[in-house]
Amino acid sequence: MRITIDEETCIGAGQCVLAAPEVFDQREDDGVAVLLTETPGKDQRAAVDEAAVRCPALAIRLEQ
Amino acid sequence: MSETDPIVIVGASAAGLTTAEALRRAGYPGRITMIGEERHLPYDRPPLSKQVLAGAWEPARVALRDETAYTKLELGLRLGVAATGLDLSARVVRLADGETVPYSDLVIATGVRPRRLDSDLARVHVLRTLDDTLALRADLAGARSVLVIGAGFLGTETAAAATQLGIAATIVDPLPVPMARQFGPEVGGFVADLHRAHGVTLLTGVGVAQLYGSDHVHGVELTDGRKIEADVVVVAIGSAPATQWLADSGLAIEDGVLCDEFCRAAPHVYAAGDVARWRNPLFERVMRVEHRMNATEQAVAVAANLLGRPTSFAPAPYFWTDQFDVKIQAYGIFPDGAEMLIAHGDPTEGKFVAHYRENGVVVGVLGWNMPRQLRTDRALVIDRAQ
Numbered sequence: 001m002r003i004t005i006d007e008e009t010c011i012g013a014g015q016c017v018l019a020a021p022e023v024f025d026q027r028e029d030d031g032v033a034v035l036l037t038e039t040p041g042k043d044q045r046a047a048v049d050e051a052a053v054r055c056p057a058l059a060i061r062l063e064q
Numbered sequence: 065m066s067e068t069d070p071i072v073i074v075g076a077s078a079a080g081l082t083t084a085e086a087l088r089r090a091g092y093p094g095r096i097t098m099i100g101e102e103r104h105l106p107y108d109r110p111p112l113s114k115q116v117l118a119g120a121w122e123p124a125r126v127a128l129r130d131e132t133a134y135t136k137l138e139l140g141l142r143l144g145v146a147a148t149g150l151d152l153s154a155r156v157v158r159l160a161d162g163e164t165v166p167y168s169d170l171v172i173a174t175g176v177r178p179r180r181l182d183s184d185l186a187r188v189h190v191l192r193t194l195d196d197t198l199a200l201r202a203d204l205a206g207a208r209s210v211l212v213i214g215a216g217f218l219g220t221e222t223a224a225a226a227t228q229l230g231i232a233a234t235i236v237d238p239l240p241v242p243m244a245r246q247f248g249p250e251v252g253g254f255v256a257d258l259h260r261a262h263g264v265t266l267l268t269g270v271g272v273a274q275l276y277g278s279d280h281v282h283g284v285e286l287t288d289g290r291k292i293e294a295d296v297v298v299v300a301i302g303s304a305p306a307t308q309w310l311a312d313s314g315l316a317i318e319d320g321v322l323c324d325e326f327c328r329a330a331p332h333v334y335a336a337g338d339v340a341r342w343r344n345p346l347f348e349r350v351m352r353v354e355h356r357m358n359a360t361e362q363a364v365a366v367a368a369n370l371l372g373r374p375t376s377f378a379p380a381p382y383f384w385t386d387q388f389d390v391k392i393q394a395y396g397i398f399p400d401g402a403e404m405l406i407a408h409g410d411p412t413e414g415k416f417v418a419h420y421r422e423n424g425v426v427v428g429v430l431g432w433n434m435p436r437q438l439r440t441d442r443a444l445v446i447d448r449a450q
């Protein structure tokens with residue numbers, strides 16, 4: 001699984017951090033999402049899926 | 065109807081599409097039909113009054129999914145046809161083209177319709193759909209001034225987008241400050257300062273008596289008798305749930321489709337998104353939320369309930385608005401009379417988090433250019449902190 005974030009689309013809602021705090025964080029100044037890892041382990045799969053679903057800006061892309 | 069009939073979703077926007085996707089993700093193998101009044105594939109609305117109106121995004125960018133996604137979803141998509149009626153006992157939805165669609169379960173996700181003023185003048189707009197946005201954008205292209213009626217989310221965002229296009233924007237609202245209904249007088253005052261600093265003219269504490277013009281609008285006459293000229297007028301005075309098609313259905317319609325905490329309106333009937341009024345156990349009250357995140361969250365809960373996993377829907381609603389260089393985000397509810405306290409940062413420095421308390425309990429938190437702190441403070445709402 002590989003994750004990419006569209007920083008231009010991201011609105012800084014932080015829903016991804018709530019769903020998968022071991023994978024996502026937010027920049028301090030504008031709240032744009034940043035990845036703590038681009039290739040998280042299988043144990044993070046469900047949480048990352050949840051993050052992608054909850055993102056109100058559809059800014060998270062997952063590649064299997 | 066029979067149990068082999070499809071799950072039918074009426075409304076092809078964020079709530080409807082999310083319901084379908086959540087059902088498939090959970091492995092639901094049956095048929096799903098989604099009916100949408102607009103001819104477009106499902107698209108995202110928040111960027112309409114922001115990036116699309118300001119010209120930063122091409123309209124195609126608002127599509128929620130590309131076409132191939134709908135094939136993978138195995139979704140029976142019926143676009144460009146409105147639902148006109150519902151027969152609960154026969155379990156069928158009637159469509160504008162005369163067809164009837166039987167369902168095993170029904171999801172109502174028809175959203176809201178903008179309130180309009182009684183005027184047939186050209187260059188008077190509402191902003192809800194993609195087509196609305198493109199029509200407004202076309203008229204703004206030749207305009208030097210725009211007058212926005214209503215200073216809520218949509219009105220303030222529209223004025224900000226027009227200003228960014230170099231168009232002189234004026235906002236008229238009967239309340240003393242913008243977004244007073246949403247966030248109270250103090251934060252409303254900061255929104256007013258923000259708009260004035262960017263050159264927006266705010267006419268508050270006054271209403272609109274009538275629009276005037278010939279063929280196309282020339283301006284508005286205010287309730288105090290003043291006349292304000294404008295090349296284009298945008299009516300942003302709120303919206304009403306799109307429930308007319310349910311009027312004779314027997315469902316309880318009270319400013320939305322009335323639902324229990326499981327988003328269920330009747331046996332085999334659920335509602336999600338802007339149209340749903342449901343009992344939110346977190347705040348122990350019935351509410352309806354017209355925000356993008358709620359459409360997703362509520363649709364996920366409805367899908368779980370459809371699959372026989374009883375899921376109470378108890379969110380701290382999240383919403384945001386982008387205006388000029390400010391990002392306002394909020395969790396929870398902001399009832400009239402809630403006590404507002406700046407908890408972090410400083411409004412004079414352009415970033416802060418405010419807490420709103422009702423009867424001593426934190427019911428809402430609002431961030432102004434302070435997204436990370438706000439996310440932390442969301443827990444206060446979830447935990448009903450003192």
